[in-house]
Amino acid sequence: MFIHVTSAKYLQDYKVKVSFNNGREGIVDLADALQGKVFEQLKNKAEFQI
Numbered sequence: 001m002f003i004h005v006t007s008a009k010y011l012q013d014y015k016v017k018v019s020f021n022n023g024r025e026g027i028v029d030l031a032d033a034l035q036g037k038v039f040e041q042l043k044n045k046a047e048f049q050i
Contacts (some may be wrong), residue, residue, distance in 0.1 A: 010049050
């Protein structure tokens with residue numbers, strides 16, 4: 001079985017609640033993952049929320 005995200009809901013700051021097709025879910029904080037030029041726009045919290 002391939003695991004994939006079935007839903008993602010913005011919570012606050014850079015935290016997102018994610019659910020997977022195997023029934024598991026959790027909260028991930030992506031603040032430290034936004035490294036590099038490609039993620040510059042997402043460092044703006046207003047853009048990240050969208």
